[in-house]
Amino acid sequence: MELKQFAASTANDHVLGLSWSADGERLAAAPSEGPILVLNRQAALVGELSDHGLGNGAAVFHPDAGSLATCGTDGCVRLYDDVSPFARPVEISLGKGWIERLGWSPDGRHLATAIGKRLVILDAGGAPVCEFGPHKSSVCDFAWNPREPREITSVCDGGAHLWRLGHDAPFARFDWGGASLLAKWSPDGRWVVTGDQTPSVHLYDLTRDYPLHIQGYETKVKALAFNSASRKLATGGGKLVTLWTCTGKTGPEGTIPRQLQGHTGDCLALAYRPGSDWLASGGVDGRLILFEPDSSAQPRASQRLGSAVTCVAWHPRDPLLALGTEAGEIVLVEVA
Amino acid sequence: MSARTPVTILTGFLGAGKTTLLNRILTEQHGRRIAVIENEFGEVGIDHELVVNTDEEIFEMNNGCICCTVRGDLIRILGRLMKRRDKFDRVLIETTGLADPGPVVQTFFMDDDMKEKFVVDAIVTVVDAKHILLHLDDSDEAREQIAFADVLLLNKCDLAEPAGVDGLERRLRGMNALAKIHRTTHGAVDLEKVLAVGGFNLDHAMELDPHFLDGETGDGHDHHHHHHDEEIASVGIEAGGDVDGRKLNAWLSELVRTKGQDIFRTKGVFALAGNPDRIIFQGVHMLIDGANGGPWGERPRMNRLVFIGRNLDREALNAGFRDCLA
Numbered sequence A: 001m002e003l004k005q006f007a008a009s010t011a012n013d014h015v016l017g018l019s020w021s022a023d024g025e026r027l028a029a030a031p032s033e034g035p036i037l038v039l040n041r042q043a044a045l046v047g048e049l050s051d052h053g054l055g056n057g058a059a060v061f062h063p064d065a066g067s068l069a070t071c072g073t074d075g076c077v078r079l080y081d082d083v084s085p086f087a088r089p090v091e092i093s094l095g096k097g098w099i100e101r102l103g104w105s106p107d108g109r110h111l112a113t114a115i116g117k118r119l120v121i122l123d124a125g126g127a128p129v130c131e132f133g134p135h136k137s138s139v140c141d142f143a144w145n146p147r148e149p150r151e152i153t154s155v156c157d158g159g160a161h162l163w164r165l166g167h168d169a170p171f172a173r174f175d176w177g178g179a180s181l182l183a184k185w186s187p188d189g190r191w192v193v194t195g196d197q198t199p200s201v202h203l204y205d206l207t208r209d210y211p212l213h214i215q216g217y218e219t220k221v222k223a224l225a226f227n228s229a230s231r232k233l234a235t236g237g238g239k240l241v242t243l244w245t246c247t248g249k250t251g252p253e254g255t256i257p258r259q260l261q262g263h264t265g266d267c268l269a270l271a272y273r274p275g276s277d278w279l280a281s282g283g284v285d286g287r288l289i290l291f292e293p294d295s296s297a298q299p300r301a302s303q304r305l306g307s308a309v310t311c312v313a314w315h316p317r318d319p320l321l322a323l324g325t326e327a328g329e330i331v332l333v334e335v336a
Numbered sequence B: 001m002s003a004r005t006p007v008t009i010l011t012g013f014l015g016a017g018k019t020t021l022l023n024r025i026l027t028e029q030h031g032r033r034i035a036v037i038e039n040e041f042g043e044v045g046i047d048h049e050l051v052v053n054t055d056e057e058i059f060e061m062n063n064g065c066i067c068c069t070v071r072g073d074l075i076r077i078l079g080r081l082m083k084r085r086d087k088f089d090r091v092l093i094e095t096t097g098l099a100d101p102g103p104v105v106q107t108f109f110m111d112d113d114m115k116e117k118f119v120v121d122a123i124v125t126v127v128d129a130k131h132i133l134l135h136l137d138d139s140d141e142a143r144e145q146i147a148f149a150d151v152l153l154l155n156k157c158d159l160a161e162p163a164g165v166d167g168l169e170r171r172l173r174g175m176n177a178l179a180k181i182h183r184t185t186h187g188a189v190d191l192e193k194v195l196a197v198g199g200f201n202l203d204h205a206m207e208l209d210p211h212f213l214d215g216e217t218g219d220g221h222d223h224h225h226h227h228h229d230e231e232i233a234s235v236g237i238e239a240g241g242d243v244d245g246r247k248l249n250a251w252l253s254e255l256v257r258t259k260g261q262d263i264f265r266t267k268g269v270f271a272l273a274g275n276p277d278r279i280i281f282q283g284v285h286m287l288i289d290g291a292n293g294g295p296w297g298e299r300p301r302m303n304r305l306v307f308i309g310r311n312l313d314r315e316a317l318n319a320g321f322r323d324c325l326a
Helices: B017-025 B070-079 B099-111 B112-117 B140-148 B163-175 B243-258 B314-322
Strands: A003-010 A016-021 A028-029 A038-040 A045-049 A056-061 A068-072 A076-080 A090-093 A099-105 A110-115 A120-121 A129-132 A141-145 A149-163 A172-186 A191-196 A201-207 A212-213 A225-226 A232-236 A239-243 A256-258 A267-272 A279-283 A287-291 A301-304 A309-314 A320-325 A331-336 B007-010 B034-039 B051-054 B059-060 B069-071 B090-093 B118-129 B151-155 B180-182 B232-240 B265-269 B277-284 B287-296 B303-310
Touching: A003 A301, A016 A309, A016 A320, A016 A331, A028 A056, A028 A068, A028 A331, A028 B140, A068 A320, A068 B243, A076 A099, A076 A110, A076 B303, A099 A141, A099 A309, A110 A141, A110 A149, A110 A191, A120 A149, A129 A149, A141 A267, A149 A191, A149 A201, A172 A201, A172 A212, A172 A225, A172 B059, A191 A225, A191 A232, A212 B163, A232 A267, A232 A279, A279 A309, A279 A320, A287 A309, A287 B140, B007 B017, B007 B099, B017 B034, B017 B090, B017 B118, B017 B151, B034 B070, B051 B070, B059 B070, B069 B070, B069 B099, B070 B099, B099 B112, B099 B140, B099 B277, B099 B287, B112 B118, B118 B140, B140 B232, B140 B265, B151 B163, B163 B180, B163 B232, B232 B314, B243 B265
Parallel strands: A056 A099, A141 A172, A225 A267, A267 A309, B007 B090, B007 B118, B034 B051, B034 B090, B118 B151, B151 B180
Antiparallel strands: A003 A331, A016 A028, A028 A038, A038 A045, A056 A068, A068 A076, A076 A090, A099 A110, A110 A120, A120 A129, A141 A149, A149 A172, A172 A191, A191 A201, A201 A212, A225 A232, A232 A239, A239 A256, A267 A279, A279 A287, A287 A301, A309 A320, A320 A331, B059 B069, B232 B303, B265 B277, B265 B303, B277 B287
């Protein structure tokens, strides 16, 4: 296995996130400051979209259509039907506050975002649908249920809330008392996992209404990724990538995880290739590492970049990875 | 570790003059690019691009222990600001008049990302020289803001009687022997005295008021002569002779474990038996940080230790330290 860098561009600032369009022909990059960039799959610039004041938050393509949502510290969400140089967005102001995250529901009918203690749901055209909350603290992250596109979890100080569109109160809560910062929902809908302010993760088995608390990480867990089959959960908290098996009646409870080595600095980003067990990992050490954990705990391939790898995104179909760095590089890498 | 960005924490009871000082800092031509984290209810009232409003969010790290709380809002905002290419030279955090400074300080010691990128320069507490006495006896927050401070600005001195200010300064000195005290009017102070303090710099750990520890030496006695506040006070200990490092470590560990919630600040320098160098340390609640302070050189090998806290048992602290002498 070999990683071949074949194209690159620059955003001139810390790349916060990358998102491929559903057809795989466009890549959106949200730098910390400056215009949001839209590139083609040769990393050539095809669009520059307005920034969000003091800083951008995220840029996320619709799961089916070609539209793009962006957000930032100006408290606005912008929806672009197309990403041409003359694109005119629909702008939705949600008030005073920073917006750092966006997430389309799996069916593309809703767009979730969070501002302060509010989890806000918009429809695909930007019209407000509902708000969930109040939360004990600012909503730190959220994740849709891939199996049930009307369910979403939010995390904040206290733990996780699970909401269902059409209902004001959460249908489940996992209050562990501390602050959760990251959220993922497994593709099969069974597990909600959180990365916490303390160096730990909480894993909630929705089939059993049962929480697991996993400690022992070197640092805060900054990256979480399930594989497509929901059998493996990769967690990055420190230099090691820790892999938990989420099968069977009790999932990872009482099991010994696999620990994947290769980074010399903290892991910042993890992503499984859709439909595969290839796991891409980016770290503070400026390394992109490709693991195939079923065959080895050692890297199958790696590439060194000029600064910390802050985000990775697999192409929806092809063996192609986009990655962003702290220095603002956007690099496309082919797995050969 | 790359150069860390200094952080100044600005506290003070309601109406003390924090906003006036903040305005002065932001409008004066000092050449520094300052990011200001302002409490949600504050009003800076000037157009400054790097003013961010926030609402205090306390994250508990360990079953409700106050020594293990951090400010989640600061972690989120500062973490995000540090990702900008166009960074800043300094951060100034204005707390609410009723805020406990503990979680703000602890954020920069307990969160790995904050610890890597930032260093607390000082806690600056603005005190209304005319009205603070109305609050000192019945406000935990006002007392704790004074106890935590590296710098106390006695503001609005033009409105108070000079004799009253003298008495207030003596009382504050009794509560916090480590802070530098400056008298001001309308927040007018040389900004170097609030922005380049080095209050958490271990090299400055024992830059005390020279009179605070005056008196006998060599017997581990407490030499604090200005005690006016029964609840919050400073206890200073000075003793010649070498200290047994193992005993000292055990004593300090036990002390912060059992009394850490009541000990706001600690600073000290020790002469360890068999070690030619000074050992300097400081602490905030249960978090303590030590370092080698270099050779004693011509200086006498003298142990000096200061605690600022609530309901401190002077005799017990002295006895505990005496037991650590080799």
